[in-house]
Amino acid sequence: MNESCEGSIISIRDLYKRFDRQEVLTGTDLDIDSGESLVILGRSGCGKSVLLKHITGLIRPDHGSILFEGEDITKFNRQKLFDMRMHFGMLFQGAALFDSMTVGENVGLPLVKHGHKSEEETREIVLEKLRLVGLTDVYDSYPAALSGGMKKRVGLARAVVMEPQVVLYDEPTTGLDPIMADVINTMIRDLQNELDITSVVVTHDINSAYRVGDRITMLHEGKIIYSGTPEEIRETDNEIVRQFIEGRAEGPVRVV
């Protein structure tokens, strides 16, 4: 197999991961092109979040490799991982805001740690990112005082505050109202176009997948079983994918 495919910024090869007796990833292969917006669909509990965490080295695989710009990150030590993560932004499924810090401090923390900016500049950048996600008057609030959707948007602002090369979004629109979901989808698109960011979006939300994806893939039983453009996926005759996008209980995937 060709080690570093032309144009791929991230290549995942034959990834295996099990937790105790539960096999989550069973030979996952995925190439992510530089500058593209890739959507990963999949049923709840199929390992989408686990896959994202592998990409950033938060979880180490049992087997397989993950190449970032041609280098295998599964062999990185802590310091190299930290250096690599400077190119990444991540929105966690549960937002993962630091609850001992205000919203402003949360979003500004990466800048304070690594940005070498003045206090005034940091504040400006943070406010700008908060405006981007439609939040302006929560700068001094604590996360505990925010709604779930607001936390998600603060997490989003924090993920993009350093304007990283790659942003991983774990269910960015879950828990948002349809109007705000559209704002966020547009934002993901704009960031990708304007700053040439590579986006990886994990979602259940088929509408938002069509809106943000250049390419849509599906993770099923530990493997990527489908990859295609939004137009292709609408026409697909892959039964599992059809069942998922049409949201049917009957089909090849048995729930009970």
Added chain:
Amino acid sequence: MKIFAMLGRYFLGFIGEIGGIFILLWRVIRLAPRIFRNIGKTLIQMEKIGIGSIPLVLVTSVFVGAVASVQSAYQFQGYVPLRFLGAFVGKSVTLEVGPVLTALVVGGRVSAAIAAEVGTMKVTEQIDAMEMIAIDPVEYLVLPRLAAATVMLPVLTVFADFLAIIGGMIVAKLVVGVSFNTFESGLTMFFRYQDVVGGLLKTFVFGFIIALMGCYNGFRTRGGAEGVGISTMKAVVSSCLLILVANYLLAFLIFNVIFAPD
């Protein structure tokens, strides 16, 4: 056969825990010089751990001193003159009950608080979020807590020793009928500075154990609220057990080797 398999699993689990603790320790040692960059956070923890524990230590030590006084007097009956009461209370407080009881009550309070806080951060992915922005959680969370607990436990113990002796003295006068003067002369008669220093030396290690067990179990937390509860319990149990074991080893080392009686 089932029994052997079960024992084997427990044994492997135990070895795994020891290994995990040493891995954390190793990372702490390597990052130790960075404590100077985290002085602010360390001071905050010193306040939480030290100042916050004062009421608990106050009540515990006064009553411990009082009990030591009453029970020693009871045991002395007919064998030992009561003018030795001060000596006995002083020795047992500074050598043993002061350091150990302070460590146990503060350990319960502090290791539980640390494990619950770190554990909650773990299950809500805040630790992962820290890693994502290239902040080392060991530097940011563990170092300040370890340093603060290691420094504050001896301070609290000095305070506890003092209060326990005062408590013992008051009870000696009011209940047993030994005057302050007699108590004090007993106290000074057999006083060796090594007792106090040796007792305090132990508490540096106790403080370190308390914070280490809190952090280690916090980091190991899995699942949700239930997982945090389990980690908190494990932190308290393991720090108390380790304090008692360390107490024996340190007593042996300090009083039989370093300050060996001539």
